[in-house]
Structure formats: C-alpha cells, structure tokens
Amino acid sequence: MELTTVTEATRIILENSIDYGTEYVPFTDAHRRVLAEPLVADRDFPPFDRVTMDGIAIQWQSYANGQRAFRVESTQTAGETQHTLSDPSACIEVMTGAMLPINTDLVIRYEDFTIKDGIAQLNADVREGQNVHYQGEDRRAGTAIIQPHTLLGPPEIAIAASVGAVQVAVKKLPSVVIITSGDELVAVEQTPLPHQIRSSNVHCIATLLKDYRINVDFVHIPDDLSATQQAIQNALTQYDVLILCGGVSQGKKDFIPKALQAEGVEKYFHKLSQQPGKPFWFGRKNNNVVFALPGNPVSSFVCARRYFIPWLRKSLGIPAMDNIYAALSDDYVYNSPLTYFLQVQLFQEGATLMARPLTGHGSGDFANLIDNQGFLELPKEKNEFKKGEILPIWRYGY
Numbered sequence: 001m002e003l004t005t006v007t008e009a010t011r012i013i014l015e016n017s018i019d020y021g022t023e024y025v026p027f028t029d030a031h032r033r034v035l036a037e038p039l040v041a042d043r044d045f046p047p048f049d050r051v052t053m054d055g056i057a058i059q060w061q062s063y064a065n066g067q068r069a070f071r072v073e074s075t076q077t078a079g080e081t082q083h084t085l086s087d088p089s090a091c092i093e094v095m096t097g098a099m100l101p102i103n104t105d106l107v108i109r110y111e112d113f114t115i116k117d118g119i120a121q122l123n124a125d126v127r128e129g130q131n132v133h134y135q136g137e138d139r140r141a142g143t144a145i146i147q148p149h150t151l152l153g154p155p156e157i158a159i160a161a162s163v164g165a166v167q168v169a170v171k172k173l174p175s176v177v178i179i180t181s182g183d184e185l186v187a188v189e190q191t192p193l194p195h196q197i198r199s200s201n202v203h204c205i206a207t208l209l210k211d212y213r214i215n216v217d218f219v220h221i222p223d224d225l226s227a228t229q230q231a232i233q234n235a236l237t238q239y240d241v242l243i244l245c246g247g248v249s250q251g252k253k254d255f256i257p258k259a260l261q262a263e264g265v266e267k268y269f270h271k272l273s274q275q276p277g278k279p280f281w282f283g284r285k286n287n288n289v290v291f292a293l294p295g296n297p298v299s300s301f302v303c304a305r306r307y308f309i310p311w312l313r314k315s316l317g318i319p320a321m322d323n324i325y326a327a328l329s330d331d332y333v334y335n336s337p338l339t340y341f342l343q344v345q346l347f348q349e350g351a352t353l354m355a356r357p358l359t360g361h362g363s364g365d366f367a368n369l370i371d372n373q374g375f376l377e378l379p380k381e382k383n384e385f386k387k388g389e390i391l392p393i394w395r396y397g398y
C-alpha cells in the first residue's frame with residue numbers, strides 16, 4: 001500500500017482546520033488562548049508624564065540659568081493628584097510613579113543632591129527632560145496594542161489588565177475526546193496484572209493539549225468491534241474532535257479504521273512514510289475531525305505533536321508550524337526510506353541550538369522521552385545526516 005508522505009499528510013490535515021468562532025473569557029483565564037479582537041488602549045501609555053526616579057522635579061530653565069540649589073516646595077507621591085510648582089526657582093519632591101508636577105520638566109534622583117534645611121543642593125549634572133516617562137510615548141489612546149491572532153502570555157495579560165479588558169475575546173476551542181482501546185489497559189489507580197499495563201499515552205497527549213488550554217474527556221473501549229463502533233458513534237455527536245489511541249495497525253483486534261469507516265468517517269489517509277507513527281489514520285465526517293493515533297507511546301506522541309498541534313494552531317488562526325531549528329551535534333545515519341523523528345537532547349553551543357541524538361528502544365520506550373526534549377525531523381529523501389546540519393525540531397512542550 002502506498003504510504004502518505006509527511007508533507008502530504010501535513011497539507012491534508014491543515015486543509016481540514018476548522019474555525020470554532022469566538023467567546024469571551026475573564027482576562028485572568030486567557031493565558032495561552034488566542035486573541036480574537038484587538039486589545040485597544042483606552043488611555044495613553046503612560047497615561048500621564050510619569051516620574052521614573054525618586055527625587056526632586058525642577059524646571060530645566062532654572063538649571064540652564066546656573067541655579068544649583070532649590071527650595072523644596074511640596075512632595076508629590078504616586079497616587080496623588082497633580083501638584084503645581086508655584087515658584088519656578090524651587091522644586092517639588094517627587095516619587096516614582098507620581099505625576100510630574102505642573103511647571104516642572106525633569107527629575108533629579110536623590111543620589112544626585114543633598115537636602116539640608118529644606119534646600120536641595122545638586123552634586124551632579126542634569127540633562128534636559130531626564131527621568132520622565134512621557135505621556136503617550138509608548139502607545140497612543142485608541143491604538144490596538146495587541147492584534148487578533150496573538151497567543152496570549154504574561155505580557156499580553158498585563159496589557160489586558162491595564163486597558164480594563166475584564167473579559168477578552170478569544171478563539172473558541174474545539175471539544176476533544178481521547179478514546180483509548182486495548183484489553184491490556186487498566187486505569188492509573190489500578191494495580192495491573194502481569195499481562196496488563198496502566199493507560200499512559202493518553203495522559204501524555206492530554207497534557208500536550210493543555211498547553212493550548214484544551215481539557216479533554218477520556219473514554220476507554222475494549223477491543224470489540226461493536227463496542228468500538230458504539231463509542232465512536234456517541235463521540236461523533238458529543239465532540240468536535242476525536243483522538244483515538246491504538247488499534248490502527250494490522251492486529252486481529254485492531255478495529256479502529258474499520259469502525260470509523262462503518263460510522264461514516266471518511267478516511268483521508270492511513271499509514272505514513274514516517275517512523276515512529278507509521279500507522280496513523282486521519283479522517284473526517286462533516287465537522288468532526290478524527291485523529292486515530294498508533295498505540296505505541298512514542299508514536300502517538302509524535303503524531304499528536306507533529307499533526308494535531310499544527311492543526312489546532314491553524315484552527316485557532318495562529319501560524320500552524322511551530323517548529324524551531326537545531327543543528328545536529330553528531331553525524332547520524334538512518335537507513336530507511338521513511339521520515340524519521342529522532343529523539344534529541346537540546347543544548348546550546350554558543351548561539352547555536354544543538355540536537356544530540358538519543359535513541360531508546362523503539363516506539364514503545366517512552367521512558368527515553370524523559371532524557372530528551374524534542375523530535376528532530378529527518379526527511380525521508382536522505383539517509384546520512386552530517387554534524388552541523390540544520391533540521392526542524394518539534395519540542396515536546398512550548
């Protein structure tokens with residue numbers, strides 16, 4: 001059977017991205033959500049001429065005229081209404097964050113003068129306009145400070161707070177169910193019998209999705225065709241996206257592709273020219289998209305990271321491909337006509353991000369993932385990769 005290439009699979013999956021619309025969430029809960037409407041400055045940034053050092057505010061002209069001693073007229077602290085300097089040859093003590101008093105235009109820090117008997121005596125040079133953060137110099141009121149299609153993080157949340165955006169418009173997330181299959185799997189709370197294992201893959205994938213604030217539901221099905229069909233039928237009515245894990249290969253109990261097709265999910269591809277993750281199946285039924293991932297833990301993780309995350313990012317309106325690049329630290333040979341997702345340790349050598357190969361014991365060895373940080377994508381067109389060669393990296397997290 002003809003294998004679908006990584007490039008072709010990527011194209012098909014991205015073509016099937018879906019816009020889920022917009023919703024409002026409290027700004028405190030908007031981290032790692034995608035902005036849907038611009039965040040506009042309701043005031044200038046900063047909103048007034050802001051004092052940036054604790055000290056005194058004076059008029060430049062008096063300094064330029066040679067004056068070096070200033071009588072303290074009053075004290076302007078942050079949070080007070082604006083003071084006015086009434087005697088142009090005097091000064092006002094000012095604190096960081098205060099409004100610059102009327103009739104003053106620069107600030108001298110405490111380190112640069114001494115105060116004795118209410119007179120500030122300068123002991124350093126002064127520049128025109130120093131130590132003032134001027135009204136509107138960062139952004140003007142009415143300008144969009146953050147554009148739609150921005151993935152929100154700490155600085156963006158601070159902007160939302162500052163402009164009073166109690167609720168922010170963000171892209172809606174798809175509802176996602178992860179369906180596990182396999183008679184050998186038991187719940188995490190259980191003690192497995194010798195022939196059983198705890199279900200773990202799905203928690204890796206669920207955690208990956210949490211980076212985009214998606215909380216999945218879990219469903220487990222036994223290796224039984226009619227139970228599988230029933231579970232798929234239910235899931236198609238309840239969720240936007242189905243992620244299935246396991247049961248997509250050649251085994252006597254690998255029922256997933258058959259059950260999906262019986263439930264009217266159209267197959268877009270099955271089996272990729274890649275390793276791990278070769279038996280990956282992807283399809284769609286109306287507005288349901290279905291990612292049926294191979295059961296081996298490294299395979300399901302590679303597929304979720306390499307295909308589901310770009311699909312989600314495109315659906316949310318941000319650049320799909322979030323890979324970075326790294327240079328191979330050593331020569332590497334992969335003797336197979338498949339794209340290989342090589343597990344690598346990432347480290348810095350000078351300014352260069354380096355990738356050191358660290359293979360484990362195949363796609364069942366998920367303990368090996370602990371010792372490395374990403375998958376280096378080795379294209380199938382080549383077998384020999386040279387030290388220093390720069391290749392795409394899919395980091396495990398963001």
Ligand SMILES: Nc1nc2c(c(=O)[nH]1)N[C@H]1C(S)=C(S)[C@@H](COP(=O)(O)OP(=O)(O)OC[C@H]3O[C@@H](n4cnc5c(N)ncnc54)[C@H](O)[C@@H]3O)O[C@H]1N2
Nearest residue numbers: 180199200201202246247248249250254278294295296299
């Ligand atoms: N004759 C062939 N056999 C296999 C082929 C093949 O081409 N021809 N492909 C191999 C490859 S590659 C992979 S990958 C696996 C894919 O298997 P399935 O998708 O059918 O997955 P299962 O058989 O259900 O399970 C495989 C493996 O993964 C473990 N698993 C499954 N789900 C979980 C889970 N939730 N938590 C932890 N571990 C899980 C399962 O116990 C199996 O050990 O097929 C190869 N075979």
Ligand code: MOO
Nearest residue numbers: 276277278299363
């Ligand atoms: O492609 Mo499978 O993904 O080796 O384990």
Ligand SMILES: [Mg+2]
Nearest residue numbers: 247249251254
């Ligand atoms: Mg199988």
